[in-house]
Amino acid sequence: MKKFLxxxxxxxxxxxxxxxxxxxxxMDLVSIEVRSLPFLSLEHPQTNTFEDHVKIQPQDVxxxxxxPPWRLGSNGTLLSVGLGYENLRFFYKNWDSAQDPNRVxxxxxxxxxxxLKKQLHAEGWGLRSFVTSGIHSDFKAITxxxxxxxxxxxxxxxxARGHLxxxxxxxxxxxxxxxxxxxxxxxxxxxxxxxxNVRLPTQLSYAYIPNxxxxxxxxxxxxxxNSRLEREGPLKGKTVKYSLGTIGPSIKRxxxxxxxxxxxxxxxxxxxxxxxxxxxxxxxxxxxxxxFVTTAVRAGF
Numbered sequence: 001m002k003k004f005l006x007x008x009x010x011x012x013x014x015x016x017x018x019x020x021x022x023x024x025x026x027m028d029l030v031s032i033e034v035r036s037l038p039f040l041s042l043e044h045p046q047t048n049t050f051e052d053h054v055k056i057q058p059q060d061v062x063x064x065x066x067x068p069p070w071r072l073g074s075n076g077t078l079l080s081v082g083l084g085y086e087n088l089r090f091f092y093k094n095w096d097s098a099q100d101p102n103r104v105x106x107x108x109x110x111x112x113x114x115x116l117k118k119q120l121h122a123e124g125w126g127l128r129s130f131v132t133s134g135i136h137s138d139f140k141a142i143t144x145x146x147x148x149x150x151x152x153x154x155x156x157x158x159x160a161r162g163h164l165x166x167x168x169x170x171x172x173x174x175x176x177x178x179x180x181x182x183x184x185x186x187x188x189x190x191x192x193x194x195x196x197n198v199r200l201p202t203q204l205s206y207a208y209i210p211n212x213x214x215x216x217x218x219x220x221x222x223x224x225x226n227s228r229l230e231r232e233g234p235l236k237g238k239t240v241k242y243s244l245g246t247i248g249p250s251i252k253r254x255x256x257x258x259x260x261x262x263x264x265x266x267x268x269x270x271x272x273x274x275x276x277x278x279x280x281x282x283x284x285x286x287x288x289x290x291x292f293v294t295t296a297v298r299a300g301f
Contacts, residue, residue, distance in 0.1 A: 028300040029068065035060040035294040039093055040287040043271070050096035056273070056287060057091040058244075069115075076119030076126075084111040084134070086225070088242065090273075102235045104275070107227045107242070109136045109148075128166065128185075129153040136173075141230040145237075148173060148226060154185055162189030173226040174202050176241030176272050207252075215252040215262075221245070222270065229275075238277050245270030246292050264294040 037058055045051035066082030086109040095103060111134030118127045131151035135142055150173055156166030166185035171178065186198035197205045207217035224243030229235045248266010255261065268289050275283040 028064075028298045029066050030300070031062075031064045031296060031298040033060075033062045033294060033296040035292060037268070037290055037292050039091070040271070040290050042284075043286040043288050044284055050094065050099055053094040055093040056285065057093075058242075058273075058287075059089050059091070061087045069117075076117075078115075078117040080115045082113050082115075084113060084132075085109065086111075088225070102233055104138070104229065104235070104240055104273075106138055107136070107225065107240060108139045109134050109225060109227070111135075124158050126156045126158065127153065128156060128168075136225055136227040137230050138227070139230070140232070143228075143230065146228045146230065148178070150178075152183055154183055156185065162187065162195070170201075172202070174222050174224045174243060176224050176226060176243040176274065178226055213254050215250075215254075217250050217252075218248065219250055219264070220247040220269075224272070235275065238275050238282070241272060241274045241276060243270060243272040244268060244292075246294075248292070259299050260297070262294075262296045262298070264296075265292065267291055 039055040039057040041055055042051055045054065062084070063086075064082055064084045066080055069078040069080040071077065072079055086107075088107040090103075090105055092103065111132050113132040113134075114130065116127075116129045118129075120126055129152070131149065133147065133149055135146045136148045137146040150171055152168055152170030152172075154166040154168035154170075156164055158164040164185075164187050166183075168183045169180060170183040171180050181201045184198060184200040186196070188196045190196070193209050195207045195209060197203065197207075201222070203219065203221045205217055205219035205221075207215050209215050222243065222245045224241075227240045227242070229238045229240060246264075246266060246268050248264060250262060250264040252260055252262040268287075268291075271287040271289070273285040273287060274281055275285070
């Protein structure tokens with residue numbers, strides 16, 4: 001059981017340790033990702049209030065640093081450890097502080113994550129397990145109540161280089177509420193230029209790789225978090241549930257074997273922003289559908 005608690009989030013955008021086609025790297029050691037959206041109206045404003053005119057703009061920055069994996073023993077077991085930080089800020093237009101002075105301006109997260117990949121005795125079979133432990137709040141104070149955990153385990157089968165699938169259970173916060181999901185992982189390289197990635201319940205993607213320098217693709221993703229508010233006032237101790245679903249094309253440029261830059265864009269299909277007091281929802285600030293742009297820089301090997 002102890003080994004199941006050693007991991008990096010495979011299904012939520014963590015490191016990938018698997019054979020990839022062409023000149024693609026097998027693992028990102030450092031990554032910085034910035035996601036931008038425009039000012040958006042509320043999907044369900046309270047009628048005849050200032051919410052009819054409120055607009056909110058979320059901006060998200062994520063950074064991760066991972067150590068190269070250690071090989072444990074001679075049975076093909078790999079262990080990797082890393083750190084992550086996220087800053088999610090909300091900018092407002094037409095918010096009436098006289099009617100409601102309490103709003104969420106910033107959420108932050110600091111995470112420690114682990115990843116374990118172990119080869120099983122049966123040829124071609126392996127086990128991936130992961131866990132993240134982190135503080136998710138507005139960082140106005142740090143308490144044990146801000147701690148959030150995610151984790152899971154996947155049994156996988158590799159058929160050939162660039163072709164594997166796996167299944168298991170995962171515990172994630174990407175949909176705003178901590179939930180257990182069935183996890184499905186599928187990676188398939190078709191020829192030398194096409195790659196399919198399935199990481200349910202958070203990602204579906206396809207990439208066309210004409211050469212070692214470029215990748216063109218399309219992806220659908222869901223990301224999010226569950227955070228506790230610590231700022232003094234009526235919202236202290238309340239929970240913010242945030243979840244964003246996106247779909248659209250992407251382009252990636254491999255500068256060299258170690259460095260790459262990428263650009264994603266498209267539309268949102270899910271945008272949850274809610275405040276809860278225990279199990280009761282006290283504010284629904286969910287945002288309307290819009291476009292998004294994500295830029296990222298990654299370095300690895």
